[in-house]
Amino acid sequence: MFRFFMKKVAFQITKGQLQDHPDQNRLKDPSAKLSKKLCNNLQTIQQPTGYSSDIIIREFSFGQHHKKSAALIFVDGLADSKIINKSIIEPLLYQADLSDEGSQSQDALINQLKRDLLSVSEVDQAETLDEVFDGFLSGDVALLIDGLNLALVLSCKGWEKRSIGEPSGESVIRGPRESFTENIRTNTALIRRKIKNPALTIESMKLGEKTRTKVCLVYIHGVANPELIAVVKERLASICTDSILESGYIEQYIEDSPASFFATIGNSEKPDVIAANLLEGRIAIVVDGTPFVLTAPYLFIEGFQTAEDYYFRPYFMTMLRLIRYIAFVITVFAPAIYVAVTTYHQELIPTDLLFTMASAREGVPFPAFLECFIMLLTFEILREAGVRLPRPVGQAMSIVGALVIGEAAVSAGLIGAPMVIVVSITAVSVFVVPKQEDSSAMLRLIFLVLSAIMGGYGITIGLIGTLIHLSALESFGVPYLAPLVPSDLSDSKDALIRAPLWLMVSRPKGMARNDRKRKDFFVPPAEKTNNHSQNRRAKS
């Protein structure tokens, strides 16, 4: 039913938007071939760009007696001018000693250029206008030569880029501190540095008709489920849009249930997290221009796992993981339960606590629901302001938040003190499970309204509804609640608890189909050394 409505709404909204769009594309036929005449080619290339000032065309002539005229096309700022000077222009101008120019065939000329003259690492041939545009607009140099109906695209990307920094969203105490950058090649290199295996496959494609954003599909061949790879490819291919500016665009185009509060595609800015995901048989999607790499399938329990879980020893991490589940329950249910208990089920409160709560509510002008709603709204406003505001203002913000909202509201008698505690613990618990932050914020409000209307009964209805929804959700064919529902004992080693690494013998079932074994069952080294020392003792 939900899906039906989504479709209806989507149709109505898009119908109006798509009424008229005159074709204003200056590039009439992108797949047109290059001509043999250099001046024609230059004309056809310059015209669609509107003679943009950053597109540099360097015309020159080379060969014996400088008879061959040619042109380099590149974008100022994207291409590395040092490489252009040193490795392209210099050899062509001073070393080009082409034999038998007139009689030389086209292929022979190109071969000679490639083999003897151009000292750049990557040389491609472009036959259509489209390919030429792709080449120089993404930072390469296009070399057009008079008399050739194709262009050489020489790689010399060299734009300014941010260096690898620390992840801002996923900070760790222990573990690598590098994070992805906006540059796709840096990002794929970071992944490859973690997994030095020929089976690590990186497939590239360009998405977005206008932005032509480079998107890489990364998986480990033989580990990732081939059906899963096919599904992801199919969904990526079906994306039909003019722009991909961030991986979030792709996430929203290919996710299983766009109508759900719960994300079914994960993201991370840490290469070690992505590598671990790949090794579990997931697929990563790296998008140019963003440090956030997508992973699919994404399951509910992944929100409760962190990279550090596997770097620290298992026992404390198991406790922390349970705490994360508790925190999620608190952040979703605490306000709702507080409202339900204080307005419907006072018999559930221990008598002495009831006195404290009742005396705190004495003189509060609003009903408990409204009181709670105001506080939650205030918290969300403060949080949003904290994210948006410029850093120097941050301090003023926290003072206003802590003093005015917490202290003054209570002493002025607008809000009861227990409500401040409930909303505070709710607010703090959100940040324990940052991956489910968005869904928990929505659920919290829904449960709050339900509990205000129907008390504990309402919370139960909401809970059942949420559970039904969650168990119906799928992420790329894998049940969203796996391995909790459907329950799977062998995969539970990494769900509610974090089993010791020597117990984690297999990859999770949903993703990896073929190569499920991670390693042989491992005898803890302590026993080995014990045997060893016993042997030694026996010898002596």
Place this chain on the structure above:
Amino acid sequence: MKRWFKLCLIMVLVTAMLLATAGCCDCRELNALGIVMGVGVDRGEPYGEIAVTVQVADVGQDGSGSSSSNMQKESSTNSNFFNSTQCGIDILSTLHKFSLSLSRKLYFAHNQVVIFGEDLAKQGVRDIFDFFLRYSESRMNVYVFVAKGKAADVLNVQPTFEKIPSAEIASLMSDPIGSVGKPTVLVKDFASQLISETSSAVAPLIQVEEKDGEKYFSIAGCAVFKSGSLVGELTPEETKGYQWIKGNVKYSNVAVTTNQTLANVIITSKKSKITPVLEDGNVVSFRIKITAQGSLISQEGPMDFTKLENLALLKKNVEFAIQQDIERTIEKTCQMGADIFAFGESIHGKYPKEWEQLQQQWEEYLKTIRVETTVSVAIGGTGKTTTPLYPKDMM
């Protein structure tokens, strides 16, 4: 366009209406509740009416207790609670009368004690007690008492430790030390005793004492009911006999003198079993077996209880003391014709056929029954020290 919009609107409206039908009818804010902590029921002024006293907690603002309502206040200078009394023909109609004088809805889910006045208990409490079982807010784990005198007086005593008298009475009962003298009777226990055909109900007696002008309350034995009416009382000593068999005895001491040495043994747990013995179909006797664990906690005298023969002597004396307690109580209650130990039900369980005949004249039989009591106490320790503080030659 129109059709889907209509459909959407209908869906939204239906959902909204569904939510509205659930309503907020049960919703009550905390500051609209009068939290009842104790209920006292006395005989009302015109005969046949009852006077109900409710003790409502006055939570005040932030526990300061400064703000209080101008409601009827009988109690005291300290305003953590106030008592209010109304008369009526039954409890519910009386409670509805409170709504004429109290601005808040009386909330019974946190009620701690139900106290019946002595006069009312003599008239009978069976019909009144129905309310405490049936009312949706009332709980089964509320302590039941009978007041010596008026229940309202008990509720008026200024508490010593707690803020509210009812809470103090409740914590008095939940304290396990000396539990042999305080039979704990909850609403559920009292109700199951009332409903039994032959067994008698008991409830602890609570009395108000005055000393140096200050009032305080204390447990003064046990009230014995027969078919819902108060028929007699057990003194604190006699209450022990009841508790050894039926009660939950934790941390209760037995003081005995063995060869001029006063020794105190604390009983930490006990088990009891009543087995009826029928001979020739009509002579009834009961075997009561009690096994208890305890340890020596104090002694005044030179006897060395680390010696096994002395310990055996002590054990024998303790067992005898408990046996005495039990037999005294059984004799007294059987003379009253009140079967507080549920002897009848034990026969019913074991000899259902014979019971049909016995049931007719059960009260007569009760007066003639014989009881064999065997008590075995295991004394497990002697506290932190072993031998008494006497030189060896004096022991």
